[in-house]
């Protein structure tokens with residue numbers, strides 16, 4: 001029956017009693033379903049009343065579709081599906097930026113995600129000591145592993161590197177001075193600033209040198225009875241070029257040790273892979289910083305390490321032991337999901353080949369250019385076969401995540417020029433259609449052409465990418 005008047009609208013109880021809502025109630029719950037049904041009926045009632053004022057016999061459905069109970073039901077189901085879409089959902093990253101800060105930094109491999117799923121869906125030995133049948137500490141497992149892997153005396157794991165830096169400074173330098181080069185007073189995205197963190201820790205900042213040049217004697221002259229530590233901060237997300245001078249980690253460590261002080265190194269990225277480091281000149285590795293003599297080093301879990309968001313502090317037991325009893329540690333503790341993912345990721349680093357295979361950011365960064373080119377060609381062939389005119393072009397990519405900012409690495413892109421097609425939407429509309437897809441696609445739009453770098457697209461996402469492209473361009477694949 002076509003609904004023409006508000007009085008034809010179904011009663012909410014009868015309406016919901018319809019079989020087709022049983023599944024919806026099962027899936028979305030009774031209250032959300034009844035709310036959605038009410039909203040749809042109310043909106044339709046208003047539309048019918050408004051319409052009545054203008055023109056009596058206009059259909060109240062969409063365009064030509066008559067307004068029936070079935071149409072109302074469909075609207076309720078659409079609304080429920082729309083509202084149930086999670087805020088955080090998977091996207092296809094076709095930008096080629098491996099550590100995309102807005103897209104969740106480092107993704108997990110299936111192996112890591114499966115481990116998290118398996119262990120968190122039962123009870124676990126998170127804080128249980130089997131041998132002593134007593135309470136253990138949640139960080140023991142992962143911290144032991146860090147010590148083994150990096151051959152360090154001690155390690156502590158916290159929520160993120162910002163927390164790590166705050167914990168280190170609060171423990172080692174409260175109400176005392178920390179000497180740091182003015183060229184290293186960095187701000188990291190998301191409002192992490194070294195001077196502010198230092199203030200928060202109650203350490204007293206002693207800036208030395210100038211923005212572009214800091215010498216060893218600048219540090220030497222600033223040393224007093226009040227000095228608690230020397231601090232080095234990796235200038236992760238910017239580079240100083242031109243007339244510059246900085247002091248090496250080794251020189252700083254020697255100076256600190258001559259005065260029986262620790263050198264603290266906020267390393268930021270925390271690269272553990274020598275292969276990856278070889279690709280990113282200027283990115284220090286954790287191992288090289290330890291070798292150079294830094295006493296306390298802190299770095300992120302989800303930047304170049306390729307694991308979950310975490311902050312890892314490593315170094316000498318004499319400095320780290322006090323952090324274990326600091327009240328802040330409890331407020332920075334990691335969830336079990338983080339600890340599981342981090343432990344599983346670190347285990348992979350005992351074997352270069354395993355790490356490369358199961359840590360996605362390593363696979364993506366270290367893929368052979370020829371292999372990437374071949375993959376891009378095959379995908380481009382598929383697009384062409386479907387009537388999308390695409391070409392393979394050399395392109396470049398950046399690591400992202402505030403690492404190696406000046407470094408453009410050679411890459412390949414599949415490029416679509418919408419101007420070569422007839423009757424397709426404009427480049428920016430295609431771009432926004434792609435972002436509005438059920439599995440949103442993020443690509444680069446440069447001078448009205450769309451660039452897709454498959455380096456950051458999983459092979460099993462290619463079909464979906466193709467499907468989304470066809471839909472976004474209103475092209476129907478002949479086959």
Ligand SMILES: *Cc1c(COP(=O)(O)O)cnc(C)c1O
Pocket residue numbers: 160161162163165186188192233234235236237266267268269299300301310311402
């Ligand atoms: C990224 C970064 C941080 C912050 O690390 P998060 O893990 O994002 O909290 C701190 N210091 C440096 C030098 C960084 O590069």
